[in-house]
Amino acid sequence: MPNVVCIGAQWGDEGKGKIVDHLGLSADLVVRFQGGPNAGHTLVVEGQKTVLHLIPSGILREGTLNLIGPGVVVAPETLLDEIEGLEQRGLKVQRDRLRISDRAHVILPVHRALDEAREEARAGAAIGTTGRGIGPAYEARVGRTGIRIQDLLEPDTLAACIDLALEERNYLLKNLYAWSPFDPEEAYALAREWGVRLEPYVDDVSVTLDRSLREGHSVLLEGAQGTLLDIDHGTYPFVTSSTTLAGGACAGAGIGPTHIDHVLGISKAYTTRVGGGPFPTEDRGAAGRHLFEVGDEYGATTERKRRCGWLDLVVLRHAVRVNGVTSLALLKLDVLTGLSEIRACVEYRALGEPVRDFPASIRRLEACESVYKSFPGWNEPIGEVREFEALPAAARDYVCWIEDELKVPVSLIGVGPDRDAIVERVNPFQA
Ligand code: GDP
C-alpha cells in the first residue's frame, strides 16, 4: 500500500490539515514528524471547525492511528488540552487512536519564556515567532540538554534532566533578559504529572510504523509549517527551528526513505505569511485585502493577521526541487473568485537581471522585484464544483499554467474549507 508525505510548499497555513483530513480516508496511520504547537491545522467537517496543534489531522477519521513522531517537540499541556477538547465532543482518544513517541522532546515553560524574552529583546528585528518555545526546545535537543517524553516516565532521570535543562536557561533569563528564573522543584512536579497523564499514550513509534508497514498498511506523513520556514532552505533567520521538508519526514517518524511513494506539496492558489521576514509578492493594496478578507486569513495558532499576496512561482519551483514534489494540492482557489485580474510571479529581477532561483541572501531577496504574469479572473462561485471540467475556463487555465511552469501535476484543488470541498483529479494514494 502506498505511503504519502504531505508538506507545505510556502510559508505555512497552506491547508495541510484539510488535505490530511481529506486523505485520512485512504490512510491507516497518520504521523506528524516535526514542529510542535506552533502549528495550527484547521479541519472543517460539515461546518464544524477543529484546530489541531499537536494531534495529527487524521484524528477525525475513524479507524486511523495517529502518531506523534520523534521529530516533534511536544508541549504536554497543549496536547492534554487537545485530547480533552476532542473527548468533550464525544471522540474517544485512546491508545488505539493516538500515540506519542517516547523519543519526542518536551517543551518546558522555561523554553517558552526564553522564546518570548528573545523576541522582546529583538524588538523591531523580531522573527515574529509563535511564542510557543519551539526554537529553545529544538536548541535543547541538539545541545543535549533536552527532556524526552521517555524521561517524564523515569523519576530519577527526570530530576537530573530538569536540573540540566534549567541551569543555563535560568542564567540567561535572569542575567541577560531580567526575567524570573524557574524553580527546579516546581518544574519537576509539573513534568512528573505530565508523565503520569501521558504514559498511556507513549509508544516506540518507529516500531509501530515498521509493524504496520510490514502488514501492508498505508501511512500518511503530515508536515507542519512550510518549505520557506525550513531551517536550511527557508528565509533564514525568519524560519522555524525544524526541517519542514519531505526529506525530514523519514527521520522525524522513524522509517526509511524507501517507504515513500508520493510527495504531495501543498500550496494556496495565492500566498500568505505570518510573522516577520521577506515576502516578495506581498500585496498591500486592494487585491491583498480581497485575499485577506475572502480567505479569512487569520493565524490558526496566534490569531495574528496573515500577510497576503500573489502566487510566487520562484517559491514553488524551489519547493518542488527541495522536496521532490510528485504532485501539488492547490488550495483556496475559491478565494480568487471575484477578482478581475489574477497575477502570479514568474521570476524576480535584480539590477535588470532575471532571478529564477530563490536566493539565499535576504538582502538580495529584498532587492528583487517580482515579475508578474496576468490572468483574467472569473466571477462564478466554485464551492460546489467537484469535477475539474466544471470549473470556469479561466480557473482551469490558471491551474494548467501552474502545472506547465512547475512540470508537476495538480492532483487536488481546494474550493472551500470543508473536508469534501475538493476537486480530486488524482488521489495520491492511488497514483
Ligand atoms: P495548515 O496550517 O496548512 O493546516 O492551514 P491552516 O488551517 O492554518 O489555514 C488554512 C485555512 O484555510 C483554514 O482556515 C482552512 O479551513 C481554510 N481552507 C483550507 N482549504 C480551503 C479551501 O480550499 N478554500 C477555502 N476557502 N478555505 C480553505
Ligand code: IMO
Ligand atoms: P502551520 O503548521 C505559519 C512562523 C512564525 C514565525 C516563524 C518562527 O500551521 O502551517 P516559531 O514559533 O516556529 O519559532 O516561529 O515561523 N510559523 C508559522 N507560520 N504556519 C505555521 O504552522 C507556523 N509555525 C511557525 O509565524 O514567523
Ligand code: MG
Ligand atoms: Mg496553520
